[in-house]
Amino acid sequence: MNNFQFYSPTEFVFGKDTENQAGLYVKKHGGTNVLIHYGGGSAVKSGLLDRIKKSLEKENISYTELGGVKPNPRDTLVYEGIKLCREKNIDFILAVGGGSVIDSSKAIAMGVPYEGDFWDFYCGKKPEKALPVATVLTIAAAGSEGSGDSVITKENGNLKRGAGSDLIRPRFSIMNPQLTCTLPPYQTACGATDIMAHVFERYFTNTTEVEITDRLCEAVLLTMIKETPRVIANPENYDARANIMWAGTVAHTNIVGVGREQDWNSHGIEHELSALYDCAHGAGLAVIMPAWMEFVYKHNVLRFAQAAVRVWGCQMNFENPENTAREGIKCFRRFLHEIGMPLTFAELGAREEDIPALVEKFGIGDGKTGGFVKLSAKDIENIYKIAVSPELI
Amino acid sequence: MNNFQFYSPTEFVFGKDTENQAGLYVKKHGGTNVLIHYGGGSAVKSGLLDRIKKSLEKENISYTELGGVKPNPRDTLVYEGIKLCREKNIDFILAVGGGSVIDSSKAIAMGVPYEGDFWDFYCGKKPEKALPVATVLTIAAAGSEGSGDSVITKENGNLKRGAGSDLIRPRFSIMNPQLTCTLPPYQTACGATDIMAHVFERYFTNTTEVEITDRLCEAVLLTMIKETPRVIANPENYDARANIMWAGTVAHTNIVGVGREQDWNSHGIEHELSALYDCAHGAGLAVIMPAWMEFVYKHNVLRFAQAAVRVWGCQMNFENPENTAREGIKCFRRFLHEIGMPLTFAELGAREEDIPALVEKFGIGDGKTGGFVKLSAKDIENIYKIAVSPELI
Secondary structure (H helix, E strand, O other): OOOEEEEEEEEEEEOOOHHHHHHHHHHHOOOOEEEEEEOOOHHHHOOHHHHHHHHHHHOOOEEEEEOOOOOOOEHHHHHHHHHHHHHHOOOEEEEEEOHHHHHHHHHHHHHOOOOOOHHHHHOOOOOOOOOOEEEEEOOOOOOHHHOOEEEEEEOOOOEEEEEEOHHHOOOEEEEOHHHHOOOOHHHHHHHHHHHHHHHHHHHOOOOOOOHHHHHHHHHHHHHHHHHHHHHHHOOOOHHHHHHHHHHHHHOOOOOOOOOOOOOOHHHHHHHHHHHHHOOOHHHHHHHHHHHHHHHHHHHHHHHHHHHHHHOOOOOOOOOOHHHHHHHHHHHHHHHHHHOOOOOOHHHHOOOHHHHHHHHHHHOOOOOOEOOOOOEOHHHHHHHHHHHHOOOOO | OOOEEEEEEEEEEEOOOHHHHHHHHHHHOOOOEEEEEEOOOHHHHOOHHHHHHHHHHHOOOEEEEEOOOOOOOEHHHHHHHHHHHHHHOOOEEEEEEOHHHHHHHHHHHHHOOOOOOHHHHHHOOOOOOOOOEEEEEOOOOOOHHHOOEEEEEEOOOOEEEEEEOHHHOOOEEEEOHHHHOOOOHHHHHHHHHHHHHHHHHHHOOOOOOOHHHHHHHHHHHHHHHHHHHHHHHOOOOHHHHHHHHHHHHHOOOOOOOOOOOOOOHHHHHHHHHHHHHOOOHHHHHHHHHHHHHHHHHHHHHHHHHHHHHHOOOOOOOOOOHHHHHHHHHHHHHHHHHHOOOOOOHHHHOOOHHHHHHHHHHHOOOOOOEOOOOOEOHHHHHHHHHHHHOOOOO
């Protein structure tokens, strides 16, 4: 196990009707003049925004609204948000939505006290200050409600890049699984895929002697395997929604990933797809992550066999562990197919002829990237090609 | 799943040589004049205290020392600590030790700004203020390094009682598994038993639809089952020590227990043993918890069968699930025996004739207590009796 630091100071408020406590928690965490940042009309139509505003008013907290966050959130709205916050002297940002809204809020939070271009933080610069951010989560997926990460897409050039800092970890996150019950099956499945991918990115590691985090990773995956088909079959199943929602947070605070090298190539490879095609991140991961597995599993057959046995319930083939490893990848694809996810470039709406451009955008040149297996541009090209026509399907 | 709030703001600094960062972290968390609270001579003899003092001096942080904390920490030293902190204008308490030292530090932290008797907080009163507490952990066991709990023994009357508040959650906890490598096998096994007990207290619940926390509980237990025999066989196995140390924290921040009713009768029943005989808490739990399981398992045979199958790797007996449930309890006892724990009153040095006094001290009168199964005084008497001569052994 490697040395590590783990810090997750977010206060999680979980359960039915908890959004009515938004005002109380903003007050507790020192907010007096709030930017409510949200996405499309569903937060308005469902009455959620009204309930939150009412709860802020009850605590005499003033607020300004900024909607319009799109999936794969854009830099353009971030600039608008930064300007608005400065004009209105905002001292607290409340994200009402899923990962896109939260990530956009985090970008604004870093940008407001910064004199330069906020995009600097998405090119490796570390922020020194940020406005406090909190969330009312409406989609179980990104884990952004409990992480110090944010991913933003630069509209001009379709660049999708990430930033990270403890300063943008949410002060509190209100998580009411009821709010996710209206989410259509496709988006629900995209979220579930994202959650599972967050775990797998940590699971496949070269660090040995990490039983506790291996087992915690498996705990989240086993939960997702049980609960996801239940919400696809019955979107209003509160308990299954609740299990998935908390699993999504546990998957990404990093408590399941501390003390070990992590991979994260699948996320990087996928980001180019959602940047170019504006597809859902989870759908892109459903296509890319098993293709990545197919490409790298020989690097550590027994680790893939472990996943097959412990996560997918495969029987270990002691005469030929590679068969078990391959069976695990097939199980993952079967599961993704059953919950309605695409498995190939074609199903995603991606085009084989764009592969050179995707690799070019990935932009690693002659270098290599990743934790579990270091990949070259050629390797990444091959993974995209596997995603065109997978073998282990 | 039940509604819940989860808040674990402790900054964990984990790994080799991390105690040398104590000064840096005290400074980061605002301490300027520190009480170093510790136990016996091992922290002195090993040079640990010197390294910590050096690291404080490097940051120009002044300090006062108070050693002498015993296992089952006493109120008498807490009073002394409170007096000392007031005299010296201490603004930060650094606990260097295991659960007893940390719990004593938490008691002092609540007592210093309080005009009344600190014992009030161990009789149900909630504190409004507390000095900040942090830890350098030397024993993997109590989980106090990441919890808002503290247990203190009143010397006059052998009363052992608990207090809880987010105010006493450590600001940071430095966790170097190397520091636990000198711990003798018996104390190591006591710690492991305590960790597993913290999980089982949460695992046996009447709350349904809690797959995520069930699986997280099982993750910690599976890790303990793998790693504990390795450190008993080779106390200097760093990686096994590291897995156990992080498992101990995960077991008790409550991340594995949120959203579900918990039991905690075994801890209460054990506390009377360690209060009366001054035995190790973990050893007492090894005697009491399986006895409690033997007494209550019929309340939910399938939950005990789930533990047997998922945690102990038993084959499910679909014709007679009760056999599986009983087999799981036997596995637990076998495991405890293998790591050198006592299983009976006699092995612990407890006496059957003290049972009426133990029940009397437990002090529930005509009431009932506990989460999974509500127990009367008569039930508790019966559990002590099972611990005299267990059946499932």
